[in-house]
Amino acid sequence: MLQRLNFHAMGCEILALIDHDIEAPMLKQVPIWFEEWEQILSRFRTNSELTHLNMIHDQPIQVSDTLWDVFGAAQKAEQMTNGLVTPTLLDAILEAGYDRPFDNLTPQTSFKLDSVITTTQPLTAILANESNQTLTLPFGMGLDFGGVAKGWAAHQAMLRLQAEGPVLIDAAGDIAISGPRADGNPWKIGVANPFKQNEELEVLNLNSNGVATSGKDRRRWLRNGILQHHIIDPLTGEPAETDLLTVTVIAPDVMQAEAAAKAAFILGSHAGLEWVESHPELAGLLILDNGEMLYSTNMEKYL
Amino acid sequence: MKAETRTSKVRNWNDAQTAIATVAIVTTLGLWNLFATPVKKETAQIVQPISPTEQQPMETTPTPMPQVKIIFATRTVSQPVIPQQRQVSQKNINNGGGNNGGGGGGNNGGGTVTQTKTS
Numbered sequence: 296m297l298q299r300l301n302f303h304a305m306g307c308e309i310l311a312l313i314d315h316d317i318e319a320p321m322l323k324q325v326p327i328w329f330e331e332w333e334q335i336l337s338r339f340r341t342n343s344e345l346t347h348l349n350m351i352h353d354q355p356i357q358v359s360d361t362l363w364d365v366f367g368a369a370q371k372a373e374q375m376t377n378g379l380v381t382p383t384l385l386d387a388i389l390e391a392g393y394d395r396p397f398d399n400l401t402p403q404t405s406f407k408l409d410s411v412i413t414t415t416q417p418l419t420a421i422l423a424n425e426s427n428q429t430l431t432l433p434f435g436m437g438l439d440f441g442g443v444a445k446g447w448a449a450h451q452a453m454l455r456l457q458a459e460g461p462v463l464i465d466a467a468g469d470i471a472i473s474g475p476r477a478d479g480n481p482w483k484i485g486v487a488n489p490f491k492q493n494e495e496l497e498v499l500n501l502n503s504n505g506v507a508t509s510g511k512d513r514r515r516w517l518r519n520g521i522l523q524h525h526i527i528d529p530l531t532g533e534p535a536e537t538d539l540l541t542v543t544v545i546a547p548d549v550m551q552a553e554a555a556a557k558a559a560f561i562l563g564s565h566a567g568l569e570w571v572e573s574h575p576e577l578a579g580l581l582i583l584d585n586g587e588m589l590y591s592t593n594m595e596k597y598l
Numbered sequence: 599m600k601a602e603t604r605t606s607k608v609r610n611w612n613d614a615q616t617a618i619a620t621v622a623i624v625t626t627l628g629l630w631n632l633f634a635t636p637v638k639k640e641t642a643q644i645v646q647p648i649s650p651t652e653q654q655p656m657e658t659t660p661t662p663m664p665q666v667k668i669i670f671a672t673r674t675v676s677q678p679v680i681p682q683q684r685q686v687s688q689k690n691i692n693n694g695g696g697n698n699g700g701g702g703g704g705n706n707g708g709g710t711v712t713q714t715k716t717s
Contacts (some may be wrong), residue, residue: 511716
C-alpha cells in the first residue's frame with residue numbers, strides 16, 4: 296500500500312511515496328522540509344539566504360549547513376560534467392529575462408539573450424573555507440542552484456523518510472528512490488513521451504538510484520523566429536544548440552542524474568551518448584527532435 | 599448639308615478615338631499578362647514563409663511518433679547501430695495516478711507510480 300502526498304514547492308509539483316501499510320506520520324513533514332530549503336536556496340525570494348549571499352562579494356559569508364551541502368553538490372555536478380552544469384550562470388539567466396519563477400511569467404513576456412558570455416567563472420573561483428563554513432564570491436558572480444537544489448531536496452527527503460519504509464520522492468520528474476518496494480519488486484517509473492502528454496515511452500524498473508530528465512519540450516519560446524529554451528550552454532551563454540529533445544538519465548543518486556541529463560542534452564545526441572557511455576554508473580535514454588530514441592548500453596538493465 | 603457633314607466628321611473622329619483607346623487597352627492588358635504575372639508569383643513565394651508571430655511562448659508541438667529504437671551495443675557510438683522494430687509510441691499509457699493522483703493507494707501491479715519528465 297502506497298502512502299502518497301502531493302504538494303507544490305520550489306516552483307513545481309512534488310510527490311512523496313512511502314510503500315508501507317501503516318500511515319507514516321513523517322510524510323506530513325515533507326512539505327515543511329521543502330519550505331525550509333526553499334527559504335534558504337531560492338533566488339526568487341528576496342529574503343532567502345542565497346539572495347543575501349549573492350549580494351555580497353569579496354568577503355567571506357558564513358552559510359547554513361543546507362547551503363553548504365548544496366554548494367558541495369553543485370561542485371560535484373560541475374566536476375562530473377566538466378563545467379557544463381554550473382550554478383554560476385545567474386547573470387546569464389537574469390539577462391535572458393528569467394528573473395522570476397516560470398509560473399509567474401506572463402505569456403507576453405519575452406526573453407532577450409543579446410549579451411553573449413564567452414567565459415563563465417567556475418565554482419573554483421569561489422573561496423570556500425570548510426573550517427568556518429564560509430563562501431567568498433568574487434565580484435560579479437551570482438549563484439543559481441536551480442535543478443541541483445531540487446535534486447538535493449528530493450534526495451534529502453528520501454534519506455529522512457527511508458526509516459519509515461521504501462521511499463520515492465518525485466520533484467517534477469527528478470526522482471529519488473531509497474530501495475526496492477516492500478514486496479521486493481522494483482519501482483516502475485514511466486518515461487514521459489515528450490510528443491504526447493500522459494503517454495509513456497518506456498517503463499524503468501528501479502530498485503534504488505535516482506532518475507532525472509532534462510529537455511527543451513517545456514519552458515521554451517520563440518525569439519526572432521528561432522526556438523529558445525531554458526538550458527544555457529555555459530560556453531556560449533545562450534540556449535544550447537542541440538538535436539536532442541529530452542534526455543533521461545539513471546544515476547546512483549538523483550543529483551548526479553539531474554546533472555548528467557543536462558550535460559548530455561547540451562552535448563547533443565552523438566557526443567551526449569558517448570559521454571553517458573563513458574560513465575559506467577550512468578544509463579541514458581536520449582530522444583531526438585525527429586523522434587529517434589538512443590539507448591545507452593546500461594539502459595537495458597532497467598527496461 | 600454642312601451641318602450633316604460636320605456631325606459625320608465628329609462621329610468619325612469619336613470612332614477613331616474609341617478604336618485607338620480599345621487598341622491601347624488591349625495592348626496594355628496583353629503585355630501585362632505576358633510579363634507581369636510570373637514576377638507576381640515569385641514575390642508571393644518569397645513573402646509566404648515569414649512568420650507573423652515572434653516571441654510567443656510555445657506549447658509542445660506534436661511531431662511524428664518515433665518508430666525506430668536504436669541500441670548501441672558497445673561503448674563506441676561510431677559503430678553500426680541495430681534498429682529494432684518496436685511500437686514504443688503505443689505502449690504504457692499512463693492509466694492514472696502520476697503526479698496528480700491525489701490520495702489512494704497508487705498504481706500497484708503493472709502500472710507506473712510516477713513519470714520522469716522535463717521539469
